[in-house]
Amino acid sequence: MLFQSLDDQEEVDAVFVNAILTAIQQRNLERIWAKPVLDRVGLIIEIFNAHAHTKEAKLQAELAALMYKKSRLVRVRGTDGSQTFGQFGEAEVVSARGRASSGNGGFVGGAGETELQLQRRRIADRRLRLLSQIKEARRTRLLHRAGRKKREGLEGHSSATIAVVGYTNAGKSTLTSALSKTALYCNERLFATLDPTLKSVHLPSGKKVLLSDTVGFISDLPIELVNAFQSTLEEVVEADLLLHVVDSTAPNIEEHRSTVFHVLNQIGVPEEKLQNMIEVWNKIDYEEEEVEDSHYLDDGEEEEEAELIDGLKAEETFDESEATLVEDEIQNQDDDSVEWLLSEDENVDDIELWKVPEVAKVDAAQNKGPHVRVSALTGVGLKELLYLIDEKLKSETIVERSDLQERKWRPPRNDDENVRLIPLEDRV
Numbered sequence: 160m161l162f163q164s165l166d167d168q169e170e171v172d173a174v175f176v177n178a179i180l181t182a183i184q185q186r187n188l189e190r191i192w193a194k195p196v197l198d199r200v201g202l203i204i205e206i207f208n209a210h211a212h213t214k215e216a217k218l219q220a221e222l223a224a225l226m227y228k229k230s231r232l233v234r235v236r237g238t239d240g241s242q243t244f245g246q247f248g249e250a251e252v253v254s255a256r257g258r259a260s261s262g263n264g265g266f267v268g269g270a271g272e273t274e275l276q277l278q279r280r281r282i283a284d285r286r287l288r289l290l291s292q293i294k295e296a297r298r299t300r301l302l303h304r305a306g307r308k309k310r311e312g313l314e315g316h317s318s319a320t321i322a323v324v325g326y327t328n329a330g331k332s333t334l335t336s337a338l339s340k341t342a343l344y345c346n347e348r349l350f351a352t353l354d355p356t357l358k359s360v361h362l363p364s365g366k367k368v369l370l371s372d373t374v375g376f377i378s379d380l381p382i383e384l385v386n387a388f389q390s391t392l393e394e395v396v397e398a399d400l401l402l403h404v405v406d407s408t409a410p411n412i413e414e415h416r417s418t419v420f421h422v423l424n425q426i427g428v429p430e431e432k433l434q435n436m437i438e439v440w441n442k443i444d445y446e447e448e449e450v451e452d453s454h455y456l457d458d459g460e461e462e463e464e465a466e467l468i469d470g471l472k473a474e475e476t477f478d479e480s481e482a483t484l485v486e487d488e489i490q491n492q493d494d495d496s497v498e499w500l501l502s503e504d505e506n507v508d509d510i511e512l513w514k515v516p517e518v519a520k521v522d523a524a525q526n527k528g529p530h531v532r533v534s535a536l537t538g539v540g541l542k543e544l545l546y547l548i549d550e551k552l553k554s555e556t557i558v559e560r561s562d563l564q565e566r567k568w569r570p571p572r573n574d575d576e577n578v579r580l581i582p583l584e585d586r587v
């Protein structure tokens with residue numbers, strides 16, 4: 160269906176399908192099209208990998224890839240034999256059962272099964288190793304954080320932390336950067352930010368806060384993938400206040416909002432913190448213009464698929480140095496890293512997707528924004544946003560001081576409800 164609209168199939172290097180494919184679907188499509196097929200999760204993992212900069216993020220991205228590939232039948236081999244996809248090599252489809260039967264004429268057992276067990280063990284070993292490395296990297300980060308808090312304590316002040324969350328491409332980095340007047344890494348590419356980045360900002364009250372830019376969320380992610388980033392998302396759970404940046408130009412804004420709420424619920428953000436979250440509608444400067452590039456992965460129309468494939472190609476040529484880095488990374492992996500990955504079952508099609516929490520947690524409808532409308536690009540509304548942050552934090556100050564040891568967020572006291580927020584229009 161897709162190829163019929165393309166003049167020359169030869170020019171297609173790989174096919175991206177904007178859905179989550181089962182292992183069998185992916186294999187069948189690759190057979191029919193004779194091209195590597197990448198599904199939504201596969202693509203996201205590729206992007207995660209390319210954009211991970213710190214050691215912790217790289218480890219987390221590798222873990223996510225490992226967990227995803229564990230559920231795949233497809234083994235992917237680079238030109239040099241290393242595990243990869245697309246740009247460095249080509250995908251080869253192997254079924255453990257198929258191999259066993261082609262070798263022995265039988266259905267089960269034999270060499271195929273033994274190799275499968277070996278692969279499973281390798282994956283399990285690698286996973287444990289990654290988990291322990293992630294734990295170590297996390298420990299280092301926590302030590303740094305504790306050191307920072309201690310220094311601040313000695314200096315007689317402690318900064319509240321604010322995590323900037325939102326769907327991918329909402330403008331979190333641009334907003335964080337605009338607020339802190341520091342050039343963070345902003346980019347049109349999806350998931351430009353994988354590492355939490357702390358920037359200090361002075362509020363109108365003079366109070367200093369730390370803004371933490373975080374990884375973008377996206378809908379329909381397998382739970383394992385987000386679990387792999389748990390450590391990064393920890394910044395979000397522990398923040399004193401959350402800013403939810405929403406791209407007000409996104410066609411499916413409600414879906415983006417609810418995805419963000421689901422993710423926040425899922426990673427254990429306390430309900431009170433969700434209720435207190437500031438919803439910032441960004442890109443208000445962007446009105447009449449046509450959306451030229453498709454940044455969104457959730458519209459399933461064919462022409463968008465074609466655009467995304469273009470994007471995939473562009474990604475290959477876009478930043479060769481980054482690609483080389485990733486390749487080096489892969490080549491430098493230990494020998495027992497995941498070179499051949501096979502799933503244990505051909506019928507794996509039960510990837511666990513985000514589930515709407517059964518308990519009535521705070522959802523997108525309960526916390527209906529926008530609380531403030533801004534343009535991170537032109538600076539409109541930023542002043543109002545800073546005032547709003549100041550107000551929100553003021554109502555929590557007493558709680559925060561009395562609870563320094565535990566460093567857990569507590570709901571504002573009843574008295575605080577009487578603290579009236581100054582209407583935005585009166586503030587300027």
Ligand SMILES: Nc1nc2c(ncn2[C@@H]2O[C@H](COP(=O)(O)OP(=O)(O)OP(=O)(O)O)[C@@H](O)[C@H]2O)c(=O)[nH]1
Pocket residue numbers: 325326327328329330331332333334344345346347348349350351352353373374375376441442443444445533534535536537
């Ligand atoms: N018109 C307009 N574009 C904006 C605004 N804020 C951000 N953008 C653009 O939106 C794109 C994404 O911005 P980022 O700040 O990288 O988005 P992000 O939410 O950090 O994305 P990830 O880190 O990838 O999840 C970039 O092309 C920005 O220039 C805005 O206020 N107006």
Ligand SMILES: [Mg+2]
Pocket residue numbers: 331332333344345350351352372373375
């Ligand atoms: Mg970003």
